[in-house]
Amino acid sequence: MLVGGAGRQKGGHACPPFLLSTWRCRPPLRAAHAGGNVLNRPAKNIFCAIFCAIFCAITATAGLAAELGIGAVQELGFGKFIAGAGGTVTLSAAGARTAGGNVQLVPSGSWNAAQFTVSGDPNLSYSVSLPADGTVAMFSGANSMALGGFTSNPSTTSQLGGGGTQTLMVGATLVVGSGQARGAYSGSFAVTINYN
Template sequence: MKEKILLLLLFFLPFAGSLMAQVPISISKNTDMNFGTIAASSGGGTVLLSTSGSRTPSGGIILPSFTGTVTAAQFTVTGEPGYTYAITLPANFTLSESEVGPASMVVNAFTSTPSATGILTAGTQTVFVGATLNVGASQTTGSYTNTTGFQVTVNYN
């Protein structure tokens, strides 16, 4: 009888174990997106900001000689060499101007280089993101910004 009790007690003794986790890939922001200085006519239009940082106006948009700061967004993806990843960009985003009066502009048609997927050949890769700024007819003058930022997500494959 003593043997059976001893075996039951051993069965319920705690065993030490270890826990581990690995995050194989990460993304960090290097540079914010900035469309720079633009001038809009009463008809409005768009400004396409490419992933290389160049701008293309359409409609009633004029790009003045004083461009201000113009940059595509830049991110660094890091992880194990050889890992592949998928990039997810937002569908649209709103910039707001609140000093002169409540006004907004929509940013959409986000693009990235590389587009959709990438591979970490040396354990790191730079991703550039551009988009299109939609300027309304008689858009309110001001500095349009956001406080939350837009989301760029990478998922390893």
């Protein structure tokens, strides 16, 4: 029979209520012989202590976070330019466009950094992984231009807002060959995000 309240044996030491009808828990024996040998505890006291330890384990908990997502809002656009003897066209994550080498920018038209929306659990931090150099290119038929030097804002790590979303801007550098063939070039690249 289980006893509802905590019991005490003579001497004021508490016994677990679920063990009162079976075992009598005793305080540890601390007396020693003159030779220094500590008296052994009764075997049933040891069993009582082990049984108590099992029932005193802490509770395990777990929380399931919302899946981290990313959606494209605006493409990466370099606008128009003249290749000349070759060089580069760079778009910063803020959308500023600059030319390097002998490339000449055409001021008409539009250009813009890529824009994404990151979503997930509010206030959680995440990391951003951008393509490595030499892995992305833009094509126009058989002609191509390498795309690299990717940058982002926020950069490698950031934190979602209280609403669970954040805007991510991405820029890159386009490598233009000497006498690069005219045409409308296009391509694609991947941005990877993970919770920290």
